[in-house]
Amino acid sequence: xxxxxxxxxxVLVLGATSDIARATIERFAGAGRLQRVVLAGRSGAGLDAExxxxxxxxxxxxxxxxxxxxxxxxxxRVIAGAFGGGDVDVVLISFGVLPDENQVRADPLAAAxxxxxxxxxxxxxLLACANHLRAQGHGVIVVLxxxxxxxxxxxxxxxxxxxxxxxxxACGIGDALCGTGVSxxxxxxxxxxxxxxxGLRPAPxxxxxxxxxxxxxxxxxxxxxxxxxxxxxxxVMRVLAVLPRPAFRRxxx
Amino acid sequence: MSAARATExxxxxxxxxxxxxxxxxxxxxxxGRAAPTVAHVAAPSAADDVAGLVVESxxxxxxxxxxxxxxxxxxxxxxxxxxxxxxxxxxxPVDPITGLVTCGAGVSVDRLIxxxxxxxxxxxxxxxxxxxxxxxxxxxxxxGKNHHRxxxxxxxxxxxxxxxxxxxxxxxxxxxxxxxxxxxxxxxxGVVVELTMRLIRAxxxxxxxxxxxxxxxxxxxxxxxxxxxxxxxxxxxxxxxARGPAMGRGxxxxxxxxxADAAGDATAPSLGRRGMPAPPWVxxxxxxxxxxxxFNDAYYLMAPRTPRRSLESVxxxxxxxxxxxxxxxxxxxxxxxxxxxxxxxxxxxxxxxxLLSRRRAPTLLCVLKRFGPAGRxxxxxxxxxxxxxxxxxxxxxxxxxxxxxxxxxxASGGRxxxxxxxxxxxxxxxxxxxxxxxxxxxxxxxxxxxVFQSDLxxxxxx
Numbered sequence: 001x002x003x004x005x006x007x008x009x010x011v012l013v014l015g016a017t018s019d020i021a022r023a024t025i026e027r028f029a030g031a032g033r034l035q036r037v038v039l040a041g042r043s044g045a046g047l048d049a050e051x052x053x054x055x056x057x058x059x060x061x062x063x064x065x066x067x068x069x070x071x072x073x074x075x076x077r078v079i080a081g082a083f084g085g086g087d088v089d090v091v092l093i094s095f096g097v098l099p100d101e102n103q104v105r106a107d108p109l110a111a112a113x114x115x116x117x118x119x120x121x122x123x124x125x126l127l128a129c130a131n132h133l134r135a136q137g138h139g140v141i142v143v144l145x146x147x148x149x150x151x152x153x154x155x156x157x158x159x160x161x162x163x164x165x166x167x168x169x170a171c172g173i174g175d176a177l178c179g180t181g182v183s184x185x186x187x188x189x190x191x192x193x194x195x196x197x198x199g200l201r202p203a204p205x206x207x208x209x210x211x212x213x214x215x216x217x218x219x220x221x222x223x224x225x226x227x228x229x230x231x232x233x234x235x236v237m238r239v240l241a242v243l244p245r246p247a248f249r250r251x252x253x
Numbered sequence: 254m255s256a257a258r259a260t261e262x263x264x265x266x267x268x269x270x271x272x273x274x275x276x277x278x279x280x281x282x283x284x285g286r287a288a289p290t291v292a293h294v295a296a297p298s299a300a301d302d303v304a305g306l307v308v309e310s311x312x313x314x315x316x317x318x319x320x321x322x323x324x325x326x327x328x329x330x331x332x333x334x335x336x337x338x339x340x341x342x343x344x345x346p347v348d349p350i351t352g353l354v355t356c357g358a359g360v361s362v363d364r365l366i367x368x369x370x371x372x373x374x375x376x377x378x379x380x381x382x383x384x385x386x387x388x389x390x391x392x393x394x395x396x397g398k399n400h401h402r403x404x405x406x407x408x409x410x411x412x413x414x415x416x417x418x419x420x421x422x423x424x425x426x427x428x429x430x431x432x433x434x435x436x437x438x439x440x441x442x443g444v445v446v447e448l449t450m451r452l453i454r455a456x457x458x459x460x461x462x463x464x465x466x467x468x469x470x471x472x473x474x475x476x477x478x479x480x481x482x483x484x485x486x487x488x489x490x491x492x493x494x495a496r497g498p499a500m501g502r503g504x505x506x507x508x509x510x511x512x513a514d515a516a517g518d519a520t521a522p523s524l525g526r527r528g529m530p531a532p533p534w535v536x537x538x539x540x541x542x543x544x545x546x547x548f549n550d551a552y553y554l555m556a557p558r559t560p561r562r563s564l565e566s567v568x569x570x571x572x573x574x575x576x577x578x579x580x581x582x583x584x585x586x587x588x589x590x591x592x593x594x595x596x597x598x599x600x601x602x603x604x605x606x607x608l609l610s611r612r613r614a615p616t617l618l619c620v621l622k623r624f625g626p627a628g629r630x631x632x633x634x635x636x637x638x639x640x641x642x643x644x645x646x647x648x649x650x651x652x653x654x655x656x657x658x659x660x661x662x663x664a665s666g667g668r669x670x671x672x673x674x675x676x677x678x679x680x681x682x683x684x685x686x687x688x689x690x691x692x693x694x695x696x697x698x699x700x701x702x703x704v705f706q707s708d709l710x711x712x713x714x715x
Contacts, residue, residue: 137290180291
């Protein structure tokens with residue numbers, strides 16, 4: 001159960017090797033209530049290392065679960081497995097890839113693959129988790145959207161479009177779940193300094209995975225909502241969202 | 254009603270002429286208004302209906318809910334069934350010789366007092382609000398200002414009838430070991446549908462009250478100990494924001510039922526007046542160290558400087574929490590948590606009050622009282638010594654403060670009250686309640702399949 005102060009006892013992470021997922025689990029563990037973590041991700045040394053890391057942080061039960069975003073048919077098995085082991089208080093959907101925009105634009109099938117991973121797989125996992133959580137009568141799904149979901153940009157049209165889909169889905173499902181005890185928290189970070197963004201020039205208002213984790217941890221009890229990291233990013237994007245296109249496209253962002 | 258009929262009624266309601274008991278999805282919280290979850294809520298009005306619903310409760314189980322005054326998640330059952338028992342509202346006539354009365358579990362302390370007081374009887378134990386059901390009061394084994402004399406409510410219950418985990422009705426008396434799994438068992442031993450308890454005589458509906466203002470925690474504790482020798486009912490309000498030598502200053506009230514000749518105006522309202530309800534919405538953070546500091550100063554200064562004796566109504570003496578209906582909304586949308594602990598060692602109380610004072614915890618309501626000897630229930634909260642209860646608004650830093658309080662309490666061998674809890678660590682519970690295994694053994698006899706489930710039970714692995 002998530003207690004009155006928002007500290008969860010059990011978490012399912014889909015995309016367990018992401019830096020934001022790691023920071024979020026660390027933050028949850030810091031509240032001293034975490035009892036069980038299911039780490040779903042591509043099996044391999046990375047996932048094993050993650051299991052070891054969470055275990056050594058004092059979480060009594062840590063399970064690894066082989067999860068492949070492209071294997072749609074296998075999603076339900078992974079999720080049912082996690083729920084079969086007991087209540088899941090928080091599902092963190094944190095998988096995704098940031099493609100080289102020029103490369104995927106040159107190869108439409110590669111772009112479609114990005115859509116499969118970043119969007120279609122979120123559709124199947126989010127809906128499956130929502131069903132399990134409804135039956136449970138409580139729980140939070142945290143979905144990592146992006147500030148880039150708000151407005152399509154020349155520099156990351158494909159990635160942004162997948163996040164726009166994720167964002168719209170998560171907001172809609174979150175509202176649909178109102179009154180079921182289940183909520184969806186949509187997280188819109190700006191530029192996060194992670195392995196995924198390594199080598200890119202950090203944008204203004206760049207944050208660390210720990211900042212995202214902090215915002216997630218503080219927003220588990222307020223019902224379905226959309227949160228920005230950092231909070232100031234909300235205002236930047238609100239302004240950018242209403243900028244006329246001729247002006248917007250001239251910005252080098 | 255048969256179990257099969259109950260299943261059908263889960264969806265569609267019964268047609269046998271009684272109240273339908275269709276379950277509806279409802280979001281529930283405790284009195285602290287934090288951590289909401291959704292359950293299927295049904296309102297049976299007869300023991301047979303309860304039994305049917307228990308048998309058909311499904312994989313996420315069932316828990317009884319009275320008036321929702323448990324502060325935390327004791328009367329919530331996410332994804333499962335919750336039974337509102339307000340329909341079990343029968344009160345038998347009071348036996349004029351023994352004072353025994355038999356009540357449905359849904360009868361509130363409020364209603365019982367209204368029935369009994371005009372006839373010269375009073376409830377043997379009442380918590381700080383009358384708006385609790387007797388079933389809930391027994392499940393939490395509530396105590397009152399007279400614990401040092403009269404123990405908790407279970408000491409006055411002579412028999413109870415519950416629906417066990419198999420849906421069977423059982424009547425238990427205090428001579429049976431199983432009976433004692435119920436008080437403090439937080440509803441996890443079955444649904445109590447009826448209980449018989451012994452009322453006490455009250456010559457009047459007025460209370461003779463001595464009020465003493467104290468200037469330090471040591472004085473507060475000394476006056477409280479002294480009052481316990483002279484008065485049946487005692488309690489102290491403590492100002493947890495006061496600092497330095499004034500830390501723990503407070504107001505001690507000690508009372509007894511006024512004899513008929515001293516009661517004065519017999520027409521005065523015995524339960525006090527109902528005040529203005531709290532506004533429907535209050536911003537989070539309205540109660541902060543500054544506003545609460547002003548309130549605490551005012552409350553302290555309004556208390557008489559020298560000890561004073563006065564006559565009060567039963568309501569204003571026993572039930573300060575009922576003065577402002579819906580006062581739990583004052584803490585804003587994020588809600589609040591009450592931390593109440595019991596400990597033998599007075600030094601532990603000093604350490605906690607000092608911690609609260611140092612951390613500038615905005616505690617409007619901080620209540621100190623002495624407990625008499627513990628009762629027989631393995632999970633019953635009261636134990637000999639001191640008890641301190643503190644209301645604190647939910648904030649980002651509250652978790653670490655409450656954990657720090659737990660550590661102090663644990664180090665002194667104390668325990669926290671499950672009826673108030675919303676955030677304890679399961680491993681702390683094991684240390685605080687050394688008779689937990691004994692209780693589990695009894696619970697397994699009453700409910701071998703663990704049909705009775707609650708959010709509290711899931712959170713603490715009860």
